[in-house]
Amino acid sequence: MxxxxxxxxxxxxxxxxxxxxxxxxxxxxxxxxxxxxxxxQGVEEAPKKxxxxxxxxxxxxxxxxxxxxxxQKVICQAYSPVLEExxxxxxxxxxxxxxxxxxxxxxxxxxxxxxxGTIPLMVSANxxxxxxxxxxxxxxxxxxxxxxHQWSDDHSLEIRNVTxxxxxxxxxxxxxxEGVNQTTVELDVLYAPSVKAEKDPVFVNLGGTADLICVADxxxxxxxxxxxxxxxxxxxxxxxxxxxxxxxxxxxxNVTRAHAGFYQCMASNGIALPASxxxxxxxxxxxxxxxxxxxxxxxxxxxGTTTAELVCQAEGIPRVDFTWEKKxxxxxxxxxxxEERTAREGSFHTSTLRVVNVSTILDNAFFSCTARNLLxxxxxxxxxxxxxxxxxxxxFALVSVTHDSVTLEWIPGFxxxxxxxxxxxxxxxxxxxxMYVDVFPLDATTFTVTGLQPLTTYNFSVNALNAIGESGHAxxxxxxxxxxxxxxxxxxDLLDDKTIALSGLPTHLTVAFTVVFxxxxxxxxxGWFFGRKWKNRRDKTKAERDSAVNRExxxxxxxxxxxxxxxxxYESREKINTGAQRTLLIDSGSETESNIYESYTAQLQEDSxxxxxxxxxxxxxxxxxxERRGLGxxxxxxxxxxxEDVGDERAYKDTLASSLPSYPPFYSNHRQTPQAGDWRSPTxxxxxxxxxxxxxxxxxxxxxxPFELRGELV
Numbered sequence: 241m242x243x244x245x246x247x248x249x250x251x252x253x254x255x256x257x258x259x260x261x262x263x264x265x266x267x268x269x270x271x272x273x274x275x276x277x278x279x280x281q282g283v284e285e286a287p288k289k290x291x292x293x294x295x296x297x298x299x300x301x302x303x304x305x306x307x308x309x310x311x312q313k314v315i316c317q318a319y320s321p322v323l324e325e326x327x328x329x330x331x332x333x334x335x336x337x338x339x340x341x342x343x344x345x346x347x348x349x350x351x352x353x354x355x356x357g358t359i360p361l362m363v364s365a366n367x368x369x370x371x372x373x374x375x376x377x378x379x380x381x382x383x384x385x386x387x388x389h390q391w392s393d394d395h396s397l398e399i400r401n402v403t404x405x406x407x408x409x410x411x412x413x414x415x416x417x418e419g420v421n422q423t424t425v426e427l428d429v430l431y432a433p434s435v436k437a438e439k440d441p442v443f444v445n446l447g448g449t450a451d452l453i454c455v456a457d458x459x460x461x462x463x464x465x466x467x468x469x470x471x472x473x474x475x476x477x478x479x480x481x482x483x484x485x486x487x488x489x490x491x492x493x494n495v496t497r498a499h500a501g502f503y504q505c506m507a508s509n510g511i512a513l514p515a516s517x518x519x520x521x522x523x524x525x526x527x528x529x530x531x532x533x534x535x536x537x538x539x540x541x542x543x544g545t546t547t548a549e550l551v552c553q554a555e556g557i558p559r560v561d562f563t564w565e566k567k568x569x570x571x572x573x574x575x576x577x578x579e580e581r582t583a584r585e586g587s588f589h590t591s592t593l594r595v596v597n598v599s600t601i602l603d604n605a606f607f608s609c610t611a612r613n614l615l616x617x618x619x620x621x622x623x624x625x626x627x628x629x630x631x632x633x634x635x636f637a638l639v640s641v642t643h644d645s646v647t648l649e650w651i652p653g654f655x656x657x658x659x660x661x662x663x664x665x666x667x668x669x670x671x672x673x674x675m676y677v678d679v680f681p682l683d684a685t686t687f688t689v690t691g692l693q694p695l696t697t698y699n700f701s702v703n704a705l706n707a708i709g710e711s712g713h714a715x716x717x718x719x720x721x722x723x724x725x726x727x728x729x730x731x732x733d734l735l736d737d738k739t740i741a742l743s744g745l746p747t748h749l750t751v752a753f754t755v756v757f758x759x760x761x762x763x764x765x766x767g768w769f770f771g772r773k774w775k776n777r778r779d780k781t782k783a784e785r786d787s788a789v790n791r792e793x794x795x796x797x798x799x800x801x802x803x804x805x806x807x808x809x810y811e812s813r814e815k816i817n818t819g820a821q822r823t824l825l826i827d828s829g830s831e832t833e834s835n836i837y838e839s840y841t842a843q844l845q846e847d848s849x850x851x852x853x854x855x856x857x858x859x860x861x862x863x864x865x866x867e868r869r870g871l872g873x874x875x876x877x878x879x880x881x882x883x884e885d886v887g888d889e890r891a892y893k894d895t896l897a898s899s900l901p902s903y904p905p906f907y908s909n910h911r912q913t914p915q916a917g918d919w920r921s922p923t924x925x926x927x928x929x930x931x932x933x934x935x936x937x938x939x940x941x942x943x944x945x946p947f948e949l950r951g952e953l954v
Contacts (some may be wrong), residue, residue, distance in 0.1 A: 243316050245329040251418070252337035254305050255828070260316035262297040264290030269318040269326070273298040276312065278818070310335040310366050336421030339365040347429075348426040348483065349400045350462030350509075359397045359425045365416045369395065375411040379435050389635075404429050407460055426463075426485075432512035433458030433465065435505055437519040438487070444495050445615060452490040454505030454517060461486045465509055467635030470501040471518070476504070497555075527556035527617030529609070532651075533634075535620065539627045539657020542600030550593040550622050552609035562591035565608040600626055627657040631711035636702055636714035639686060643694040643727040649686040650702055650714055658706040664689060665713070666700045695725040 246257040260282065264270055270286050273280040282299035287654065299316065300748055303309065312333050342362035351357030357864040363369060372395040374381040381389055381397070390398040395414070399406055407429040413422040430936035452467055466488030479492035488507070492499055500523040508514035529535075530553045540548040554560050562582065564571040570594070573580050579594040589611065595603055607622045631653030639647040648664065662679040666688060678835030679687045679702075700720045701713040841945050 241316060241327055241329040243329055245331060247381045250333060250335045251306055252305055252307055252335055256303050256305055258301045258314060258331055260299045262318040264292055265320055266294035267322055268295050268762035269297060269320045271297050271316065271318050273301045273314065275314050288519040305335050306338040307335065307340050309333045327512055335367050336418050339363050339369050339416055339421040341421065345423060346425060348428060348463030350428045350430060350460060352430045353400060353402060353404065356398065356400045357402045357427060358412055359427060361412055363393045363395065363414050363832045367416055369414045370416050372412055372414040377408055402429060404459060428462040429460035430509040431459030431461055433507040433515050435507045435515045435517045437517050441520035441522050443524060444637055446495060446497065446523055448495055450492045450495050450521055452503055452521060454488045456486050456507045458507060458509055460509060462509055465507050467506045468898055469504040471504055474498065495523055497525060499523055519562055524557045524615060527554040527560045527611035527613055527618045529554045529611055529618045529620045532619055533631060533653045537623050537625055537654040539625050540598040542598050542604060542626050544597050544599050546598050548595045548598045548624055551590065552611065552620060553588065553590045554611035554618060555587050556589065556611065556613050557587050558613055560589040560611050560613050563610045564593050567605050618904055621655055627708065629791050629824055630654060630656040630660045630706050630711045632711040633662065633702055633704055633714040636720055638720060638722055639722060641722055643725045644692045645688050645690045646692060646698065646722050646724065646771035647686065647688045648700060652685055653704060653711065656706050656708060658708065660704045660706045662702055662704055664700060664702050666698050668696055668698050692724050694724055697721060
């Protein structure tokens with residue numbers, strides 16, 4: 241490889257042409273240029289055939305030379321990507337340029353009076369500097385004229401026993417064969433300062449440059465003597481500080497609204513306490529309207545009875561004025577359907593347009609609000625729509641995460657004209673379905689979901705709801721995937737999923753408790769069943785024993801029964817209708833000590849006639865449990881416990897539920913069986929005639945009884 245230059249002598253500002261020739265290679269090699277950390281793209285010629293069947297490449301590089309290129313090496317490199325090998329060569333630049341002062345050259349030097357001070361000089365040139373001339377107050381300093389002045393080999397000036405008259409600006413001119421260049425350095429002699437603001441307050445337009453000037457009367461005025469401080473609460477970049485003689489200038493470029501406020505200028509030279517002064521910076525800017533989702537839409541029912549308020553809020557200095565348009569036409573505020581209210585608080589200006597009796601057909605449209613001041617204007621389109629479901633939130637993001645909680649945030653969308661709330665939906669790999677959490681408070685835009693598992697990946701989304709419906713999920717249904725952190729024990733150990741699972745109740749204990757509880761439940765049910773069965777058997781035996789005793793008793797008391805029949809009482813001791821006393825149910829569960837049962841039993845033994853009542857059985861007794869005793873002798877020809885209603889031929893059903901256990905019939909020879917659709921006994925016809933006769937006699941006797949004792953008690 242070889243690099244050649246078209247020019248032999250190189251000067252600053254000149255363009256140099258370098259050619260790099262890469263010899264034969266197969267396949268073609270890639271040629272690149274670089275100088276230090278900088279890389280350049282050369283211009284390649286078409287490859288040419290070369291020795292051994294390969295090709296050669298020529299690449300050209302053009303450079304605009306400056307003093308920074310002096311002594312730099314321009315490297316040309318050829319690389320074969322197939323062989324993964326390469327080679328390179330370089331060309332060292334020798335650029336001629338006049339004296340240049342380093343960017344690090346100091347412009348001010350502070351010296352305490354009666355001490356020695358040095359004004360350094362940082363200059364470079366090619367060829368080397370031939371001479372440098374120092375000027376102070378337009379007078380050239382000559383070697384040997386003042387013994388206090390000494391120059392070093394690098395042309396720096398040293399002044400011994402500095403006095404106040406030595407303070408000021410020193411100009412240094414340096415020269416070589418390529419040209420002349422100069423710089424200035426200010427020498428300040430220190431003494432106690434006093435400061436004042438040149439202008440207060442300072443007005444500046446947004447985006448402009450603000451200069452805050454602090455003037456000091458001090459001796460000396462030194463570099464770094466001044467310091468500036470922003471007195472606001474938030475941190476801002478206060479700009480560049482520049483000191484000129486007894487003044488310090490704070491320059492703020494591209495001023496923003498955050499720069500507005502008070503600044504403090506302090507001057508200190510170390511001789512006495514610092515001095516300071518405050519000044520205010522007022523930033524003037526064009527109106528800036530608030531344009532979030534909640535400001536771009538307003539909802540109303542639009543039924544002609546409601547009022548809609550369109551709010552337009554702008555921030556700006558100086559004063560801001562508003563105008564309103566509807567569908568591009570300026571709104572006449574003299575129209576009684578429109579009313580505007582304005583308010584101002586600091587730099588914030590608010591205009592509220594009230595639309596009275598909103599109609600969906602007439603008023604659902606775009607309204608335009610324009611805010612303007614002397615510096616410019618801003619415009620916002622506000623859409624008046626019908627009340628609807630909310631718009632989806634946006635900018636759904638993670639705030640923080642722990643082992644069992646995740647804190648999320650979002651920006652609300654338009655609420656649809658109603659109060660909206662938010663709902664967070666999440667799921668994980670092991671979940672059967674989505675989990676939902678309603679955000680509280682309703683207007684919160686940051687929420688913490690708790691009760692999560694450590695080291696688990698969850699997928700979150702959020703949407704908005706109001707009384708009409710719900711929106712889609714935030715950010716076009718995007719899902720926020722978050723993995724919770726591991727749980728940290730007090731000793732600092734990180735628990736994994738297995739450790740967390742073992743901390744709960746062991747599974748075998750849970751199974752054991754379940755089995756024991758089931759066995760106890762079964763034993764309790766069996767004990768109740770066998771106890772009930774034993775009690776029924778005991779009651780049956782007692783009933784049979786009482787039946788035999790009552791049978792003997794009934795035979796001796798038949799004759800006396802008729803004499804006292806009108807005074808017989810039921811267990812409640814109420815008067816019994818004489819016309820119904822023969823129709824009391826044998827199996828009604830009533831007390832068997834009453835002579836009614838005995839009289840009726842004796843009659844049954846005599847004529848073996850059955851009575852069939854003509855109406856439903858309606859006893860006047862309240863429901864209460866009665867003592868069951870033996871019923872006495874039961875005739876063998878007594879066929880059924882059921883009384884029959886002749887009118888509808890239905891079996892009688894007792895209206896009082898018995899609290900006593902049921903018993904089997906006391907007889908088995910005349911059971912009711914459903915045969916041929918007729919369950920009546922063989923004596924049905926005979927019994928019917930008897931029933932009609934008794935009914936007629938009963939109706940005649942009932943007229944002789946008091947009203948409350950009349951009836952058809954059977």
